[in-house]
Amino acid sequence: MRRVAVIGAGSWGTTVAAMAAMAAPTILWARRPELADAIRRTHTNPDYLPEFTLPETLEVTSELEEAVAGA
Numbered sequence: 001m002r003r004v005a006v007i008g009a010g011s012w013g014t015t016v017a018a019m020a021a022m023a024a025p026t027i028l029w030a031r032r033p034e035l036a037d038a039i040r041r042t043h044t045n046p047d048y049l050p051e052f053t054l055p056e057t058l059e060v061t062s063e064l065e066e067a068v069a070g071a
Contacts, residue, residue, distance in 0.1 A: 003027055005071035009035055009060070011048040021058040028060045029067035036062040 002025075006017040009030035017028040030036040038046050039060045043053055061067050 003059075003070055005029065005067045007064075007067065009039065009045060009048070011045075014039075014045045014049050014052075014054070017058055018052070018054050021055040026058055027067050027071070028058060029064055030060060030062050033062040036060045 004020040004024050004026040006013050006020065006026065007029045009028055013028065017026050020026040030039060035047060039054065043056060044050055
């Protein structure tokens with residue numbers, strides 16, 4: 001199965017990625033590496049949705065090529 005790629009880790013992108021991750025392999029692209037790392041470590045988006053826990057199956061990257069590969 002191909003995966004869903006969500007480009008942008010703002011509040012909308014993070015929410016869409018979380019919903020998609022419940023149904024299919026999903027990767028979220030964050031422009032800033034430090035935000036991608038924080039999301040990956042904490043399973044939250046501390047900048048936009050700090051109180052919302054993201055699915056552990058959600059992948060996160062700051063590398064655009066990685067995000068769109070296989071999507």
